[in-house]
Amino acid sequence: MKISFHGAAGEVTGSCHLVECNGRRILIDCGMFQGGHDLHEDNAAEFGFEPRDIDLVLLTHAHLDHCGRLPLLVKRGFSGEIISTAATAELARLVMLDSAHLHEEDARRHHRHGERGGNYEPLYDTMDALDAVDIFGRKVGYHQRIKLFPGIAATYFDAGHILGSASILLELDEDGRKRRVLFSGDIGPCDRPLLNPPVPPGDADVVIMESTYGDRDHRSLDSSVSEFLAAIHRADEHGGRVIIPTFAMERAQELLWFLRQGMEDGRLRSSMRVYLDSPMAISATRIFSRHPEAMRAELAGMIRDGQDPFRLPKLHFVHEARDSMLLNRGDAPSIIMAGSGMCTGGRVRHHLRHNLGKAESSVIFVGYAAAGTLARIIIDGAREVKLFGEQIPVRARIHTINGFSAHAGAGDLKRWHARTGTPERTFLVHGETRALEALCRALGPERTEIPQMHQSYEL
Template sequence: MTHDGGTHLSFFGATDTVTGSRYLVEHGDKRVLVDCGLFQGYKKLRERNRAPLPVPPESIDAVVLTHAHLDHSGYIPALVKRGFRGPVYSTPGTADLCTLLLPDSGHLQEEEAETARMRGSSRHSDPQPLYTARDAVDSLAYFHPHEFREPLRLGPGLEVRFIPAGHILGASQVHITAGTGAAKSSVHFTGDLGREDDPLMKPPAPLEPTDVLVTESTYGDRAHPRNDPTEALGDVVRRVAKRNGVVVIAAFAVGRAETLMLHLARLRRRDRIPDIPIYLNSPMAVDATELYQKYPEEHRLNEREFREMYALPQMVRDADDSRLLNLRGGPMVIISASGMLTGGRVLHHVEAYGEDPKNAIVLSGYQAGGTRGASLLDGATSLRIYGRDVPIRAEVVSLDNLSAHADGDEIMRWMGTCPRAPKMVYVTHGEVGASDTLRRRIQHELGWRARVPEHLETVDLAHPR
């Protein structure tokens, strides 16, 4: 991939999907990959994880991460395995969370490959993980934490700044300035943008002037419900407890688990839910919760709320204790990962409790197309789990108002704070309908140029089209 001078941006992921965030910025002889995420969901998308990058990994000078979620960070071990040897820059919170998320991702991939091998459920005779837990641990040596707002120089005329994005611990917007004088241009990446009134995280910092904006559009075609998420969650718990059922909450281990614990602690304090056992069954979520105490400046919680959150659930680390939960029965609440039912301990709980109509499966965030969570939302009456079809008769509840993503209205208000219009807005990181809806709103309500880029497209930042 060669260019005649200038600064170029290539879209290697998140252009026709809500996963696989990867953007290549090229300036002079420097190549910087902004985000290095896994494709998730539909098999057609997941297969992109196995395909070679359009540029050799060893030719990339640095990776800059917006945040730790796997659709933004989960390809890093594979990139290192395939030859990348440069630094990975992120905020300290993101680096800390990646020490939990990446090895866990490698472990899950090893587990899935082994299960497929034993059950003969792969078209490959010897299925292999994309990377192992050991590969992931090795990749952590390349991380170089960098503070919010402090300029980071990546080469002559190439500077990066991390700007708070809300969303989860360590999450940032990334602002890149390239060139000098009249040839200077800037590109701003939203990463995943947090919400104005998130109960856990502070709101995203206002949008700074930029020549080109690359925005996420996860919820670009909808507005979050305005009802109180605490009460919506309380309704589910009270209803299921009354019938001695089990509430299985599928939660992203980083961010969502903490939010759920906060809401449940508030409900318990007000006697709005019965005194039934609550379990946090995710070693990674347990560790992530502890990290939130390390960075109090990034979130809204006070010391009392932290104490209540910790005192509320029984923390489950051991795999045997996790299995015992499947024999216990209700009433109880289990918070477990993964949030889109793509893997992890929550699948065992869905397998154990999904067939009984007195139980409930709660989806607490965005469900990407092609995931089991999306199938449940679409009304699926069975799920394929570990090679067998599990009937689903449990109540299925979606709590969209627990999302840590800004919705379409919030994104538009955030953009409206910018002092001047960018030359172009590229709408990415959303399903096709969500991205196109947000594109139209940007054009009609703000009068800005906006479009949805093509997968693998390259644009000139000085003359964006």
């Protein structure tokens, strides 16, 4: 029995871990590397294993950095089964098809402008993504133990991170040696309005644990919501437009919920126009309504009673790019929620181009921004940024509200780990160096390790 780390090892993204037992090779996640610089070569590199040799993929959740290289895995020869929760399967389809479209667009742009020579190819295309969708097999419920192979079983537990997210407990038995190996996936905080808190699955011998915020806690959710609504109210009073770079899954739906609350209790004008300018976020919102089983009781009850918890009086879904461009005509106060959350692509960049230079406008960042991304550059106080070949001055009011993260803060991470018993070894992944080292010290470095890329360990 052994485990090897082929992504999110010593870095934040690209989650990909390989377990070998009884001659079987099981991959937990196969995510894309993300960040501020061009990572095409990193994502196109060899996996560190032969895709044809993988028997099975267990997917923790549908974020791109956990599922984004599944189409490439299939393209390079994997033909086994992908197992996930039902909600994750739906969201992963959405994410992979969107990613394939972006890769195809990127390749067309390079060919059009003659960049990188004439042989630049997309990492994968729409057909590769559909091939990956086709091999999603069993849909697993929480607390449902499934036998994968002789001597290998898996149980999914609610991770409270995004809809359908899971921690996965593998029970391994090889030649009479038994190990309980727990993969945290991404762990959510305990106070989210839409999802249930994460469920630690009990004692484990080995824990593979995310560390995104291993060095700090978030602000309280209540104070973050109050600041969020106050920032919008202030912009509305000044006649300005509010731009919110928004992650399509979870964050967009949470913000719609908070806006609904703000309008119902009078902190915001109910007549204020809100535009969800992200086809992916629109689709994700519809998927939410199909999975009340993965949500808190209040939300689930509303959905089962035929209510839409995400509707607002003046909410508009913007599907077409041409309609998105029209939003920047005129100066009527409004809220525009658009992807991507880190401003690395998507429609939000056009809205920033038109609104960053306006003192009456506001930009509200409500999520993690990796080093080097446009979001981080603006957050760090840049006076001007480059967008579409132009230098755009930053005159808009910039707000950074950190309490909305879908990741557990340091305190919640330590409490989650404390409920896994006394594992012999904990591997910390999915974090920047400072966060990894801080959590390692907190958990006890004598039993905690920070693996590096492609490093392998006996279990």
